[in-house]
Amino acid sequence: xxxxxxxxxxxxxxxxxxxxxxxxxxxxxxxxxxxxxxxxxxxxxxxxxxxxxxxxxxxxxxxxxxxxxxxxxxxxxxxxxxxxxxxxxxxxxxxxxxxxxxxxxxxxxxxxxxxxxxxxxxxxxxxxxxxxxxxxxxxxxxxxxxxxxxxxxxxxxxxxxxxxxxxxxxxxxxxxxxxxxxxxxxxxxxxxxxxxxxxxxxxxxxxxxxxxxxxxxxxxxxxxxxxxxxxxxxxxxxxxxxxxxxxxxxxxxxxxxxxxxxxxxxxxxxxxxxxxxxxxxxxxxxxxxxxxxxxxxxxx
Amino acid sequence: xxxxxxxxxxxxxxxxxxxxxxxxxxxxxxxxxxxxxxxxxxxxxxxxxxxxxxxxxxxxxxxxxxxxxxxxxxxxxxxxxxxxxxxxxxxxxxxxxxxxxxxxxxxxxxxxxxxxxxxxxxxxxxxxxxxxxxxxxxxxxxxxxxxxxxxxxxxxxxxxxxxxxxxxxxxxxxxxxxxxxxxxxxxxxxxxxxxxxxxxxxxxxxxxxxxxxxxxxxxxxxxxxxxxxxxxxxxxxxxxxxxxxxxxxxxxxxxxxxxxxxxxxxxxxxxxxxxxxxxxxxxxxxxxxxxxxxxxxxxxxxxxxxxxx
Numbered sequence: 001x002x003x004x005x006x007x008x009x010x011x012x013x014x015x016x017x018x019x020x021x022x023x024x025x026x027x028x029x030x031x032x033x034x035x036x037x038x039x040x041x042x043x044x045x046x047x048x049x050x051x052x053x054x055x056x057x058x059x060x061x062x063x064x065x066x067x068x069x070x071x072x073x074x075x076x077x078x079x080x081x082x083x084x085x086x087x088x089x090x091x092x093x094x095x096x097x098x099x100x101x102x103x104x105x106x107x108x109x110x111x112x113x114x115x116x117x118x119x120x121x122x123x124x125x126x127x128x129x130x131x132x133x134x135x136x137x138x139x140x141x142x143x144x145x146x147x148x149x150x151x152x153x154x155x156x157x158x159x160x161x162x163x164x165x166x167x168x169x170x171x172x173x174x175x176x177x178x179x180x181x182x183x184x185x186x187x188x189x190x191x192x193x194x195x196x197x198x199x200x201x202x203x204x205x206x207x208x209x210x211x212x213x214x215x216x217x218x219x220x221x222x223x224x225x226x227x228x229x230x231x232x233x234x235x236x237x238x239x240x241x242x243x244x245x246x247x248x249x250x251x252x253x254x255x256x257x258x259x260x261x262x263x264x265x266x267x268x269x270x271x272x273x274x275x276x277x278x279x280x281x282x283x284x285x286x287x288x289x290x291x292x293x294x295x296x297x298x299x300x
Numbered sequence: 301x302x303x304x305x306x307x308x309x310x311x312x313x314x315x316x317x318x319x320x321x322x323x324x325x326x327x328x329x330x331x332x333x334x335x336x337x338x339x340x341x342x343x344x345x346x347x348x349x350x351x352x353x354x355x356x357x358x359x360x361x362x363x364x365x366x367x368x369x370x371x372x373x374x375x376x377x378x379x380x381x382x383x384x385x386x387x388x389x390x391x392x393x394x395x396x397x398x399x400x401x402x403x404x405x406x407x408x409x410x411x412x413x414x415x416x417x418x419x420x421x422x423x424x425x426x427x428x429x430x431x432x433x434x435x436x437x438x439x440x441x442x443x444x445x446x447x448x449x450x451x452x453x454x455x456x457x458x459x460x461x462x463x464x465x466x467x468x469x470x471x472x473x474x475x476x477x478x479x480x481x482x483x484x485x486x487x488x489x490x491x492x493x494x495x496x497x498x499x500x501x502x503x504x505x506x507x508x509x510x511x512x513x514x515x516x517x518x519x520x521x522x523x524x525x526x527x528x529x530x531x532x533x534x535x536x537x538x539x540x541x542x543x544x545x546x547x548x549x550x551x552x553x554x555x556x557x558x559x560x561x562x563x564x565x566x567x568x569x570x571x572x573x574x575x576x577x578x579x580x581x582x583x584x585x586x587x588x589x590x591x592x593x594x595x596x597x598x599x600x601x602x603x604x605x606x607x608x609x
Contacts, residue, residue, distance in 0.1 A: 159509070
């Protein structure tokens with residue numbers, strides 16, 4: 001985590017990838033990302049910043065294996081991504097934890113869904129240990145509806161980290177969390193990831209969050225999304241363990257540079273709300289539970 | 301209400317300990333004011349007063365024959381007597397005008413209806429849930445079945461009675477058929493809706509963590525659908541009750557036709573006390589049923605109860 005990405009092995013490689021999704025009601029295909037080439041190196045913390053609706057979520061969904069690219073390739077460890085895999089896990093914007101499961105049971109879910117060699121006791125120990133790491137001790141038997149938003153996302157984070165995956169994908173995980181909780185969660189995430197040496201692809205709206213967390217920051221331009229520039233964050237870790245990151249000498253420069261990049265895009269975002277409402281999955285009565293998450297078929 | 305302690309919040313323990321040492325008298329005081337008793341039991345108190353007034357007015361209206369003669373509108377006391385004889389027996393042989401009102405007549409007919417109702421509901425729910433699941437889960441099943449389901453669920457079930465009689469004649473089987481047809485659709489449609497509306501983000505999460513199609517069903521869709529099924533069953537139970545009464549009225553019987561039959565039969569014999577006694581029995585049963593299933597709903601899916609408020 002300390003290095004800035006020099007001489008690192010490429011882990012996820014997107015090569016002139018185009019992807020999008022279908023607007024079912026209007027029977028239209030919407031290109032979210034066009035001709036994107038981006039490399040995520042092993043062990044790096046890559047943050048994607050861009051205006052809402054620019055296709056960041058689609059990019060992460062492609063890596064997660066939930067969405068298939070329409071054109072171009074995305075490889076993981078040299079192999080094309082074909083569906084989800086145990087080496088990649090994800091934290092969701094709307095938490096996506098099961099309301100009928102307790103905290104413990106939610107965190108245990110990945111072990112139930114994929115075959116593994118751990119004994120019951122081993123699984124329980126792993127679950128307990130990650131519960132301690134994210135600060136959920138005492139809430140093991142609580143149901144999500146009894147928790148605050150921040151607590152719920154801790155469950156989401158714990159569930160994603162409990163299997164120690166190679167890659168952690170995070171889709172605006174702290175977007176709906178209040179500012180104070182967000183800082184705590186950011187610090188916890190940094191500590192967790194530094195410990196495990198994970199590769200992280202992290203989406204955010206917030207430039208401050210991007211600088212606080214990222215080794216590199218990819219600025220995505222407005223729809224259809226393209227990588228506009230990649231900014232290296234040359235600040236040592238841990239950044240969030242103590243003190244104010246905003247007082248770091250590089251902080252102001254980076255922030256200004258990024259803001260200038262994002263500003264034009266944000267101001268130019270006309271139908272920015274579109275992707276958010278389409279992708280959040282809320283109130284989608286017409287979507288089949290069994291259909292692939294993507295429901296994207298470029299041949300239609 | 302302000303000092304109610306929420307045991308789930310760890311932070312509040314300290315406050316309570318501190319408060320308990322100093323503020324004990326205040327708590328006791330708050331517990332026993334008239335206002336507190338009122339806020340706690342007002343529903344019971346109001347209901348008791350309400351029903352008492354209702355029965356008094358009923359008695360007066362019937363006694364002075366404001367609606368009609370006793371043959372048409374019985375007094376509450378006559379109705380109560382019919383209830384007692386119909387359920388508990390012990391009738392003095394009161395000859396001609398009460399020919400229908402025999403010992404245990406309500407109990408026997410109610411048992412008849414209950415059996416019919418229970419079997420029909422068992423079949424309706426047992427068939428409705430798998431049909432709803434299949435329709436929600438498989439596009440082609442949905443495509444094939446939905447025209448029939450939506451048509452049959454939309455037309456008044458009573459209209460199907462005529463063609464059903466032509467096919468099945470008037471026997472025991474047509475009663476079951478009509479009750480099942482009345483009751484099955486809320487289960488099917490609710491189950492279907494539960495499957496269809498399962499949150500996509502939950503399914504995505506399950507996929508990311510390795511769920512295949514079968515696991516998505518078992519771990520996400522089914523638990524998500526469960527509360528929908530329960531409220532579908534709830535609807536079906538009250539629909540089925542309507543079905544039982546109607547079917548017993550339509551098919552008729554000479555002696556033991558069920559509670560629905562008894563209501564109509566006693567009315568046509570102008571034994572109004574028995575009619576109202578049977579009706580009250582039915583109402584109480586329906587009430588217990590609805591309230592019972594409501595508490596089941598709360599137990600099955602506590603998270604939905606909370607998010608509703």
